[in-house]
Amino acid sequence: MSSPKPAAGSANLNRIAPLRTLLPRYLALAYTALIVYASLHPFTGWRDSGMSPFAFLDGGWPRYWTVFDLAINILAYLPLGFLLALSLRRLPGRWAPAFSALLLGALISFCLESLQTWLPSRVPSNLDLASNTLGAGLGALLTIWHGERFFIRVALLQQRLLAPIQHAEFGLVLIGLWLLTQLSPETILFGAGDLRHLLEITPAVPYAAPSFFALETAIIVCNTIAIGLITRALLADQSSPYLALTAFFILALSIRTLAAAVLVDPLNALAWLTPGAALGLLAGGVLLSVMLLLPVSLRIALAGLALMAGTVLVNLTPPNPYSAAALATWRQGHFLNFNGLTRLAASFWPFLALPYLTVLGRRI
Known part of the structure; x- marks a missing residue:
């Protein structure tokens, strides 16, 4: 039988x-x-x-x-x-x-x-x-x-x-940590690496609407490119990068919207969608789409440059008084510890991602 x-x-x-x-x-x-x-x-x-x-x-x-x-x-x-x-x-x-x-x-x-x-x-x-x-x-x-x-x-x-590369698992954890940072409604969209609240540094640039608009747009462009190229490096070749990355950024924006609705006010769920954010997402998405056609090693190098530029810019950007006024009514309550965690993760994320990109560039 x-x-x-x-x-x-x-x-x-x-x-x-x-x-x-x-x-x-x-x-x-x-x-x-x-x-x-x-x-x-x-x-x-x-x-x-x-x-x-x-x-x-x-x-x-x-x-x-x-x-x-x-x-x-x-x-x-x-x-x-x-x-x-x-x-x-x-x-x-x-x-x-x-x-x-x-x-x-x-x-x-x-x-x-x-x-x-x-x-x-x-x-x-x-x-x-x-x-x-x-x-x-x-x-x-x-x-x-x-x-x-x-x-x-x-x-x-x-x-x-995932692509068959070394330390792909650590990269996946980094991506998950970046998604976690989107739960902090008081940070600039996709902004990471802000060390001023930890080191008690006064912003170098005084607030003015035109300069804030330009800096906000540049931060979102840089971080869209950086996180998009890092995510692409982790994806298997048989995956559709454009479809996968579109779904990924939709997920990130959904997390941001849900966090603002739950933690602040449902009426402010889309407060992150400022003119600077809209332009930054559009410009960053277009540039990212073009960069996806480049060789892998060049994409890794551009991801590192975009990450460093975005980190520098986020530390130069003055706080938005209009966002501060909207968040003044936020009662963190039991979310205080959690919000501290998301802000800490957002502050240190670029300094974890940059060494990872260096190792990844040497392995590819």
């Missing part, structure tokens, strides 16, 4: 299984950075209270707690445990990756709770440590049941959509 023929899907999964992808590792590092930021924000007011950083372990049951807080702590560490276990999948045995991820998740939570002892705006808690560890453990357990299938499908999707 002949054996049944395996399904096409199973054959594809078996074919792709040996493929290595570093995407889970990069995502685990990025998510760990997110956890650190959320746990220690706003990173100010550090002081020695005279207490041991480990005193919270013997603090008994916390006086103030809610089921919602417990659920948030568990859910926040569940993806971390899953990604850590997936990153450690090459460890021998079925349970070793999950157990190692549990220990790493618990260690991260323990270190962050201990550091919160020196932050007056934070209260370290043994209950937080326990719920975080539980979340990491649940995420790690998921890899035992579904981790292998998830890993294979991610590798299959990467092979189909």
Whole structure:
């Protein structure tokens, strides 16, 4: 009796299984950075209270707690445990990756709770440590049941959509981080690399409508070219670059619109669509379409130049008083930490992307 023929899907999964992808590792590092930021924000007011950083372990049951807080702590560490276990999948045995991820998740939570002892705006808690560890453990357990299938499908999707270049996974994480920066409604559209709020630098150019219009347009043109060429470098050759990039920028603008509608006011959902933004998107789109016809090495070089030019211009542009007036009614509330994260990501994104472009240019 002949054996049944395996399904096409199973054959594809078996074919792709040996493929290595570093995407889970990069995502685990990025998510760990997110956890650190959320746990220690706003990173100010550090002081020695005279207490041991480990005193919270013997603090008994916390006086103030809610089921919602417990659920948030568990859910926040569940993806971390899953990604850590997936990153450690090459460890021998079925349970070793999950157990190692549990220990790493618990260690991260323990270190962050201990550091919160020196932050007056934070209260370290043994209950937080326990719920975080539980979340990491649940995420790690998921890899035992579904981790292998998830890993294979991610590798299959990467092979189909991404170019076969080294460090493509890190580039994909960079693109996702750039999309995250579009959730900050107070920044110029596509603007990144503004360090003035971190270094307390006064804008060099005083506000004037004509100069602001020109600078805003130039920033959007430069960043449209830079992010478009970086994204194109990551796409597989069989993909339609024009269609894929159009969909990508529509996604970015949709994120920007949704963020403004939810965080500020639905009536200001399209506040980003200024005359300078409209002209910048049009000019940037036309120039990007032409540059896509150039050789790969030249596209990488132009992406770096556009990225550097956009970063310089965004640090010269004065704040728009009309946008400041519109955002004056913004009540950040629970979004304060999240908004700080998006602004921080927007500030440092070019300084992560530029070294990546340098490495990418040497590999191509």
